[in-house]
Amino acid sequence: MIKTASVTLIGLILYGILILPFTTYLHNKPFVEKLGYVPSVPAFKTIAADQKELVAASLVLKVLIYFGGLVEKSESQLAIPPDYMSMSRLLHGAVKLDPYNMDAYYFAQSFLTWDVKQYKLANDLLDYGMKYRTWDWCLPFFAGFNSAFFLKDYAAAAGYYQRAGELSGSDLSKLLAGRYMQESGQTELAIGYLSAMVKGEHNPALKKNYQIRLTAFQEAHRIEVARDHYRESRGAIPAMIGQLVSGGFLSPPPRDPYGGEFYLEGDGKVATTSKYAFAKVKNKSLKNAGDVNERH
Amino acid sequence: MTTIIGITLKGIFRDRVFQGIMVTACAFVLIPGLATLSMRQVTELSLTLTLSLISFIMLMLSVFLGGTSLWKDIERRYTFSVLGLPLSRQGYLLGRFGGTALFLLLVAVVLGIAAGAVVAFTASVHPPDRPIVWGTVALCILFDVLKYILLIAVAFLISTVSTSFFLPVFGTIATFLAGGVTQQVYEYIHSPASKNLSPIMKQLATGLYYLLPNFSAFDLKVNAIYGLPVPANGLFLTVAYFVVYVGLLLSFSAAIFSRREMR
Amino acid sequence: MNVIDITGLCKQFTGKRMTKVDALKGIDLKIAQGEIFGFLGPNGAGKSTTIKCLMGLIRPTAGTAAIMGEQIGSVASRAKIGFLPENPAFYDYLTAEEYLRFVGKTFKMPEALLTRRADETLKQLELWDARKRPMRGYSKGMVQRVGLAQTMIHDPDLYILDEPMSGLDPIGRALVKDIILDLKKRGKSVFFSTHITDDVEKVCDRVGVIVKGQLEALDSVENIVRQGIEGYMVQTRLSRGNHEALGGFAVARTNETFIEYFVPVAGFNEFMALAGQHSVEVTLVETKRKDLESFFLEIVGKGK
Known part of the structure; x- marks a missing residue:
């Protein structure tokens, strides 16, 4: 009896000693390892049996939790560049298992465009989703924005917005389609898009992400309005933002939430040294993200 | 046969299988919380999770109840006493099968109601973009039940030839996995992508496609989760397929079992 | 009419590596109505094999047999008998009472009769106090008594009992002997196997001795006793x-x-x-x- 009790006690002590390094080890595992490798989709489909939707959802959640963890760690700043390639691969795997999974499209859209600049990849994924989610106005709305804002393909954008407008029944997309289909409307287009995203977002990490971006664009828009006032009253575009502030056109002074400095380009276009991103993402690792799509 | 069904149900309940399921079903409580992890489809995710949990529980039931029912009776020598009674072997087998299938249906109904409550709760907190089509959800669970009843019939067929516990259990799991992919394999070998495959392989795969049960037709999860319409024609064909396939499996099982020697 | 009629019954088992074992080598045996027949033989002689053939649990390789005129293997051949297997096991999650009711239902007994007979047999076999407990908690002797009870519930004309005394204490054995003698008095037929001669001598009319699958002796107990005077x-x-x-x-x-x-x-x-x-x-x-x-x-x- 005493023997059993002491063995149990030793076991408990060993567990206590072991559990901390064990948890730390798992916690600090490389991110690629954490996200896991998605086996080939046909193999995955076989193993998933009749639980394809569940497996797809778990893949999406895995990416989400991973991303959410990164954002939270650095207090809404992405100090460590996320492994976007693995994220993209997992999400692509997810929609092959469950082509209706909206989370996958939505999340892929959120980082493939601004952060990774894989606009074509993003739109291909959205096109794939549109074949299944035939009722969903979000997908053409995203694709339309990508086409207009990033790809400058206004014809394609108009098509997408048309479809989004028909599906949603609201004027939002139609409005966007009419007003911003030109180079000069870019900032307002982004604000319109981001406002819609912030409003519909429940996930705090993503909402914060959108909010920061929206603030940045709202600041940029404020500068644009001030710049236009300046031109009206002085008959010339200012060379520096400081002129707008000192001239009383812009108050308070603009602040880039990404930590950069706003400046005016030669033609008066508003830009920022942060390029609307916290950290520079190594593009090298992201080239491969596109391969995933082709492989399927 | 009805007495055997009654005895079978009693046995399953007395073995506390139902209580075990109810404990597992406590996981339903976690689902609304888990589903809020989703960004754009909280209700859809809660439906996915509930349907998956039900499916999983039924898979376990059909593999372990279906695969061990006959084995246990033979192993524990119950067959000597029961088959010495004026019961036909066929009646005994069908009674065992019927009792197990009925229990599965009962579990599905109870879990289905629980799932409905969970999903309705989630939907009230996070209204979905598209309304939940409750009829499709019920249909999805029903077809899941049919699928697992078919699996039970497979387990029984394997049990009639096997003397061990492992063959029925692992044979049933293997059949379940194979039956889930036969459609994909069939589509693959009939697509241009498979032109490098040897004709013998293709014929073998086609043969297996017709031989093995096809479970993909019973899977209405995607329809239930995203409220997609279900083709009535397809449902009718699937039910007919179920009836014929289960009928064949049971008649083979009965034929083998009535010839089996109870040594 | 003979209640049991066995003609040329043979059973060959295929063992490991396809070796053939002749368990029964042509058994001929007839049991008359009202007879108590003791089926004697050492372990492995073929007693249980014969009984399993009769009950349709295994299929004879050759020969035929009929129970009350019904060919063995059919449901009808089992409809009028009470059968006790060797070392019986019953659904242990049921109580004795539930099991008896189940057996009675398979014999299509009417509800009122079933209730009455279940109570009677449970009392007769001293299972009354344990009747509401699941059988998984029963001792070996209790299970054996349940086995006897389930042969008696529908009051059949023929009893086929495989080692009815095994697993019983002396009191239980005496009880079984009394039951068999009572059945005899009521004109029932009993065919039972045993390897204990004492049981046979006290209750049987006739004895058959099976050795290595062959019936070596078949005679009335009276004759054997008379011939045995030295x-x-x-x-x-x-x-x-x-x-x-x-x-x-x-x-x-x-x-x-x-x-x-x-x-x-x-x-x-x-x-x-x-x-x-x-x-x-x-x-x-x-x-x-x-x-x-x-x-x-x-x-x-x-x-x-």
């Missing part, structure tokens, strides 16, 4: 008469009062005549015979 033990008073005249007979035992002679059957009359002539006082005559046990051992020995 001679007599005759006790005489030492103090009376002339014992020298009896010198031709073997003295089995002697003390200060008596001399005991062993007298073969053939010499009995001569002995009695001589004793009369020489005034020897015969105080006791006792039959000396082989018991069934030695009869059985002899047959088994021959078969080897």
Whole structure:
């Protein structure tokens, strides 16, 4: 009896000693390892049996939790560049298992465009989703924005917005389609898009992400309005933002939430040294993200 | 046969299988919380999770109840006493099968109601973009039940030839996995992508496609989760397929079992 | 009509590596209505194999058999009998009462009769107090008694019992013997297997001995007992008469009062005549015979 009790006690002590390094080890595992490798989709489909939707959802959640963890760690700043390639691969795997999974499209859209600049990849994924989610106005709305804002393909954008407008029944997309289909409307287009995203977002990490971006664009828009006032009253575009502030056109002074400095380009276009991103993402690792799509 | 069904149900309940399921079903409580992890489809995710949990529980039931029912009776020598009674072997087998299938249906109904409550709760907190089509959800669970009843019939067929516990259990799991992919394999070998495959392989795969049960037709999860319409024609064909396939499996099982020697 | 009619029953098992084992080598046996038949044989002789064939649990390789005119293997052949398997096991999650009700239902007993008979048999086999408990908690003897109860619930005309006494304590054995004798009184037929000769001698009308798949002996208990008489033990008073005249007979035992002679059957009359002539006082005559046990051992020995 005493023997059993002491063995149990030793076991408990060993567990206590072991559990901390064990948890730390798992916690600090490389991110690629954490996200896991998605086996080939046909193999995955076989193993998933009749639980394809569940497996797809778990893949999406895995990416989400991973991303959410990164954002939270650095207090809404992405100090460590996320492994976007693995994220993209997992999400692509997810929609092959469950082509209706909206989370996958939505999340892929959120980082493939601004952060990774894989606009074509993003739109291909959205096109794939549109074949299944035939009722969903979000997908053409995203694709339309990508086409207009990033790809400058206004014809394609108009098509997408048309479809989004028909599906949603609201004027939002139609409005966007009419007003911003030109180079000069870019900032307002982004604000319109981001406002819609912030409003519909429940996930705090993503909402914060959108909010920061929206603030940045709202600041940029404020500068644009001030710049236009300046031109009206002085008959010339200012060379520096400081002129707008000192001239009383812009108050308070603009602040880039990404930590950069706003400046005016030669033609008066508003830009920022942060390029609307916290950290520079190594593009090298992201080239491969596109391969995933082709492989399927 | 009805007495055997009654005895079978009693046995399953007395073995506390139902209580075990109810404990597992406590996981339903976690689902609304888990589903809020989703960004754009909280209700859809809660439906996915509930349907998956039900499916999983039924898979376990059909593999372990279906695969061990006959084995246990033979192993524990119950067959000597029961088959010495004026019961036909066929009646005994069908009674065992019927009792197990009925229990599965009962579990599905109870879990289905629980799932409905969970999903309705989630939907009230996070209204979905598209309304939940409750009829499709019920249909999805029903077809899941049919699928697992078919699996039970497979387990029984394997049990009639096997003397061990492992063959029925692992044979049933293997059949379940194979039956889930036969459609994909069939589509693959009939697509241009498979032109490098040897004709013998293709014929073998086609043969297996017709031989093995096809479970993909019973899977209405995607329809239930995203409220997609279900083709009535397809449902009718699937039910007919179920009836014929289960009928064949049971008649083979009965034929083998009535010839089996109870040594 | 014979309740059991076995003709040329053969059973060949295929063992490991395709070896053939002949478990039954042509059994011919007829059991008449109202007969108590003891089926004797050493372990592995084919008793259970014969019974399993009768119950349709295994299929004979050759030969036929019928129970009450119904070919074995059919549901009808099992409809009018009570069967107790060897070392029986019953659904242990059921109570004895539930199991008896289940058995009664398979025999299509009407509800009221079933309830009455279940109560009667449970009381008769002293299972009344345990009737509401699941059988997984029963002792071996209790399970054996449930086994007997389930053969009796529908009051069949024929009982086929495989080792009904095994697993029972002496009180249980006595109970079973009483039950069988009671069945006999009521004109029922009983076919039971055993390897204990004592059981047979007390209750059976007829005995069959099976050794290595063959029926080596088949006779009434009465005949066996009669044939088994070897001679007599005759006790005489030492103090009376002339014992020298009896010198031709073997003295089995002697003390200060008596001399005991062993007298073969053939010499009995001569002995009695001589004793009369020489005034020897015969105080006791006792039959000396082989018991069934030695009869059985002899047959088994021959078969080897």
